[in-house]
Amino acid sequence: QVQLVQSGAEVKKPGASVRVSCKAFGYTFTSFLMNWVRQAPGQRPEWMGWINAANGNTKYSEKFQGRVTISRDTSASTAYMELSSLRSEDTAVYYCARLVYNILTGYYFDYWGQGALVTVSS
């Protein structure tokens, strides 16, 4: 069965960087776009960007452009999200999520990782 397993919680100081991993099981990793979505406490999910796992092409939200880097290792079926210049407002749960597109049903996230809490505090 499909599973996305993320790395664990992190505590970082302001100005530092964080890298979260997401290992995929149960499907062909290169057949889907892998996305990163974050959710601050009490807030709605917020899309950060994606990577085309087949060719490595990326698309980022304008909000995070320049601070986020999404990469992947196809041999390990793993995607990574690195966020730099962390500030307290970046404290959130970071999820990876598989995006499905079908011309008849549009875009949606069918599987999600368990989430990784990133806390930014001095």
Added chain:
Amino acid sequence: EIVLTQSPDTLSLSAGERATLSCRASQSGGSGFLAWYQQKLGQAPRLLIYGTSNRATGIPDRFSGSGSGTDFTLTISRLEPEDFAVYYCQQYGDSPTFGPGTKLDIK
């Protein structure tokens, strides 16, 4: 950029009642389809409905989605205790976007 709004913010109902949740898009277009997710405290969002009206794998048939254009609805025909959670809608314009959520709590 498509902006999604949801109403009500909070819906207080009892088990066995019918729940109607709304999601409105600021403009039509994009993919034109809507997805709904359920999120319980401390858990990742769970896909309920995709393509506006298709139930995801394993989702009970008491959940249904409808709508078109800018107005969409999630209906839970008869609430079970496990249905009390936060519900988000999601659409794709030039990127994925989520609504602010409706909290469904026990009356």
